[in-house]
Amino acid sequence: MKKICAVMVIFAMSLVAMPVLAITEKQEAAIVDRCEIIRDGLKEVQKNDARARVHLGGRYESILSKFIMPLNMRLVENNLPSADLVENQNSFAETKTLFVNDYINYQQELEELVAMDCKNEPNDFYEKLVKVRQKRKTMQQDVLKLRTLITNQIKIVIGIKGKA
Amino acid sequence: MQDKTNEKNEKKWIRHGSRNLILLGVGASLLAIIATSISLAIYHNSGDIYLDRSRPGFLPDEVEAQAEEDEKDEDYSFPKNGKLTAEDLDEYLEKIDVEVRAIDSYDDPFGAGALSDEKLGIPKAENK
Numbered sequence: 526m527k528k529i530c531a532v533m534v535i536f537a538m539s540l541v542a543m544p545v546l547a548i549t550e551k552q553e554a555a556i557v558d559r560c561e562i563i564r565d566g567l568k569e570v571q572k573n574d575a576r577a578r579v580h581l582g583g584r585y586e587s588i589l590s591k592f593i594m595p596l597n598m599r600l601v602e603n604n605l606p607s608a609d610l611v612e613n614q615n616s617f618a619e620t621k622t623l624f625v626n627d628y629i630n631y632q633q634e635l636e637e638l639v640a641m642d643c644k645n646e647p648n649d650f651y652e653k654l655v656k657v658r659q660k661r662k663t664m665q666q667d668v669l670k671l672r673t674l675i676t677n678q679i680k681i682v683i684g685i686k687g688k689a
Numbered sequence: 690m691q692d693k694t695n696e697k698n699e700k701k702w703i704r705h706g707s708r709n710l711i712l713l714g715v716g717a718s719l720l721a722i723i724a725t726s727i728s729l730a731i732y733h734n735s736g737d738i739y740l741d742r743s744r745p746g747f748l749p750d751e752v753e754a755q756a757e758e759d760e761k762d763e764d765y766s767f768p769k770n771g772k773l774t775a776e777d778l779d780e781y782l783e784k785i786d787v788e789v790r791a792i793d794s795y796d797d798p799f800g801a802g803a804l805s806d807e808k809l810g811i812p813k814a815e816n817k
Binding site: 548549551552555556559562563566567570572573574575576577578579580581584586587590591592594596598599600602603605625626628629630631633636651654657658661662663664668672675678679682683685686 | 726736739740742749753764765766767768769770771772773775778779781782784785788789791792795798799800801802804806808809810811812814
């Protein structure tokens, strides 16, 4: 039984390690033909992402330092500490840090993708593109998680207000 | 005897003055290049380069700069001290809503669409 499990785990791991997609000849030709246009598009994505990071990062910082933390301090001062709000603050701070770190990782991969020779190495280029997409997805998940935590914060505050 | 030796050494320094000056210049330049290279490597490897929008090509445009200025004018922070009333919490919810709306105004941040095959002009893989 143990052997079967081990074989299944090894098989699953080999599937994960395999390249995600082998590109078709049509895709390869398109990457070679449109190499410069694709790279210009990626550079534009880089710029838009930098804008989004600054815009959202600033708002997250503002929400944490001007709303979440001061309210917890004030609740403690009024002898009304809320465990839910403290937990929410910790999760928010943690995810905000993750947002910055994931952004750096994503941009490093994206920069490497932009620097790649898509004319001569279209397969490697596409493989890297798939990796960058995964990193971008992580960013999107961070953004969604932070938004959920903000919604939680508002819900908890409405609850406290109801009791006040 | 000692005076003569000192005088000799002094003359030697004067004679090689221009050479020493060049050596000093080259040394200082090398030191500056090494220090700058190390700083740039740290700046790049730490990832700070990706967070810095003051680098060429990533500077905020006029509209963004104006929006940032406007935001500075509307600076608000929930007071850390004082008695907590329902009115305070009302104000809190009202002000945090401004931030939430600003976040929501950003359409699909880091969405998959920007790097999709379609957007980049790569044909989709045909299913066999």
